[in-house]
Amino acid sequence: MRIRSAGVAALALGLAFSAAACGGSKSEDTPAPAATTSAALDKGNGKLVIWADDKRAPVLKSFADQFGTENGVQVEVKAFAENLQTTFLTASQKGSGPDIVVTAHDWIGNFVQNGAIDPLQLTDAQKAAFQPLAMKAVTFGNQTFGAPYAIENLALIRNTDLVPDAPQTVEDLVAKGQELKKAGKVKNILCLQSGDLGDAYHLYPLFSSAGGSLFGTTPTGDPDPKNVTLGGEESVKAFEKIATLGSKGSGALTTSIGSDNSIPTFTSKKCAFLVSGPWALGDVKKAGVKYDISAIPGFQGAKPASPFVGVQSFFVAAKGQSKALAQEFVGNYVTNKDVQLALFKADPRPEALTAALEESKAADPDLGKFLEAGANGIPMPAIPEMSAIWEPFGKAEASVIKGADPKTAVEAAAKAVTKAISK
Known part of the structure; x- marks a missing residue:
């Protein structure tokens, strides 16, 4: 559930940092994650660390374990009950953060300002696989900074x-x-x-x-x-x-x-x-x-x-120890239909990936009604100053x-x- 009332502390933390970011990724809408050629993938320190909230972390674990097995690396999914975003920013500045963080799109501006995330280089076809409003939400400064998976609005x-x-x-x-x-x-x-x-x-x-x-x-x-x-x-x-x-x-x-x-x-x-x-x-x-x-x-x-429209997304940490692994996981695992459907089952909100959304809407008409209710909505402003x-x-x-x-x-x-x- 989203409760918006405590932004001042976030503003103080966000404006205390400064930096920039860069990077790349690709995504596919496939029935199941495709195996990666491990020999061609830079495995970083041999470990992939993912931070997510306590609802999504258990769902991600099975997909993360599969990725780890196929690529010969260790994958750790850490769950946070609260303060995930601020904890990530602090850890990023100390060099002790994860490789991937899962959170809402409206922190993109703060993350970018603090050099905490890398942009994703998605093709037009890959972007077209998602709901247009979801892609708009994860776009900041004409760059795509997140792989969206769920849309929410009042x-x-x-x-x-x-x-x-x-x-x-x-x-x-x-x-x-x-x-x-x-x-x-x-x-x-x-x-x-x-x-x-x-x-x-x-x-x-x-x-x-x-x-x-x-x-x-x-x-x-x-x-x-x-x-x-x-x-x-x-x-x-x-x-x-x-x-x-x-x-x-x-x-x-x-x-x-x-x-x-x-x-x-x-x-x-x-x-x-x-x-x-x-x-x-x-x-x-x-x-x-x-x-x-x-x-x-x-x-x-x-x-x-x-209403404001929020988009839950996956972000590649700019200061992670295994950035190539992170890009591969976000591009070839997270953005496929199976993962988005599994995340929906854990916390039912309309999926950002159109193929997953259409499948879920057939079974749950409420999804379509929420999307229709948000037709006049706007993405939550992702500028850091929004927290003021x-x-x-x-x-x-x-x-x-x-x-x-x-x-x-x-x-x-x-x-x-x-x-x-x-x-």
């Missing part, structure tokens, strides 16, 4: 016993939620996690629909950290829209709904609408809630809601929900972001 999950049809606008959603609450059928209008510190990741779809933005764009269309638009007129107006959903408005948004209780409130049928990602479905199904998935609605007459956004934005969100003046809250947030970036 959607609206609704209790179909209470709400048979998907709301078309935020106003429709609020009206239905108020009706259900008045009838005593629910306790909350909407389960969109905020908490006392706010949650920019979950609020962003509504913020974007209302016209808000975080950064301007460069001529190439990338986010421009030199142009912070969070405090601009359009973003202020967006927060004024958000305020209409807070304590002085409809009450649809409340800081009493946070990361610890948003999903449980929905699964206990105290709320008919949940804004969450594919990670929520396990609990929803376990609770026996009849549900459907649709796009998060935007405000009436406004832009479509635009989370805490100030979250504080502004929470205060506005509680009734604070939107203009004052947004301008304070923008000032804090600009100050953090300029350090």
Whole structure:
């Protein structure tokens, strides 16, 4: 599950380092990993070290062991329950990191800035095997830096016993939620996690629909950290829209709904609408809630809601001891259908590889619904300065929900972001 609220520590760590990166790889969409000619492969120190989170590490082990056997090397897969990204950056600077790291794409900018990962040289045909948005997410500075394997975005999950049809606008959603609450059928209008510190990741779809933005764009269309638009007129107006959903408005948004209780409130049928990602479905199904998935609605007459899209990816460490082995593993093992399907079974999220996704969609229609819900989404900005956004934005969100003046809250947030970036 993705929770976006603690970016300041990451910013401080990321901006403390500096460097650059380079390298190469290839990938195939084959039914099973093809054997490598071990005599032609530089085996580095004879060991391949992979760092991944504790859900993916067990799945990778069998494929890693096969690779090790075929190439006469030792492969170690180390699992991390938390702090994988920051631990990797620190270890990279000390020369004690892995050869491969598995994590989200939005750290690419920080990794590149710190010289922690190598780009991958994929052919056009290889790139075409993946979902276009996934490839866009792992592209930074016109170079491909990761081999994507899973896509994730927020959607609206609704209790179909209470709400048979998907709301078309935020106003429709609020009206239905108020009706259900008045009838005593629910306790909350909407389960969109905020908490006392706010949650920019979950609020962003509504913020974007209302016209808000975080950064301007460069001529190439990338986010421009030199142009912070969070405090601009359009973003202020967006927060004024958000305020209409807070304590002085409809009450649809409340800081009493946070990361610890948003999903449980929905699964206990105290709320008919949940804004969450594919990670929520396990609990929803376990609770026996009849549900459907649709796009998060935007405000009436406004832009479509635009959720952030995250892409889980494999990266080759720039300072690994066995870089050729790492490139071979990522290129010829990780990017094949079998591995992507196995990773999906461990943690069901739409696969980045189209062949794997089509196979999974046939068995699980929810995958297609999440992808459709993210059709208007944008890849999470991968610039290092993005980590300066989370805490100030979250504080502004929470205060506005509680009734604070939107203009004052947004301008304070923008000032804090600009100050953090300029350090």
